[in-house]
Amino acid sequence: MFVRIVKMGFYEENIETFLSNFDKNKAKIRRFEGCQFLELYRDKNDPTIFFTYSYWDSEDALESYRKSDLFKGVWSVTKPLFSIPAEAWSVDKLESLK
Template identity: 75%
Template sequence: MIVRIVKMGFYKQNIEAFLSNFDVTKQKIRNFEGCLFLELYRDVNDPTVFFTYSYWESEEALEGYRKSELFKMVWSNIKPLFSKTAKAWSVEKFETLD
């Protein structure tokens, strides 16, 4: 399993557009083949910074999404809203404590 973390910074005036876009696309992303989990977080100290946190069955599943028409549509809608370059990490879950 791959955990994908994406950090995105938005211009303040674009936050509502981003949230609206996320609301429209979140179920499509979550239901994409290979996606097991999806959450959206907002930075507590900087309300213009958001993170998506998703689980993918494999690197191949994540790559399938990144090459999909859905990803192209999502990214083309939100990329112009960014105030800074997005950063992304693919990590493996190492340990979970309850």
């Protein structure tokens, strides 16, 4: 399983716009071919920092999403709201304990 972690920082006045856009698109992202899981987190110490965790079948599946009209639409709204550049990590999930 391929995991994508994205850290995003927003200007305080842009947080509601981000959350609204995420809410509007989260089901579409989750249903995108190859996406197995999607979560949104908010930092406990800095409420302007958010993280998305998404699980993908493969790197190719993620790249397909990143080239899609859905991603371009979501990102065109999200990117101008940033207070800091987004950071992204691509990792392989090795183990999960429940």
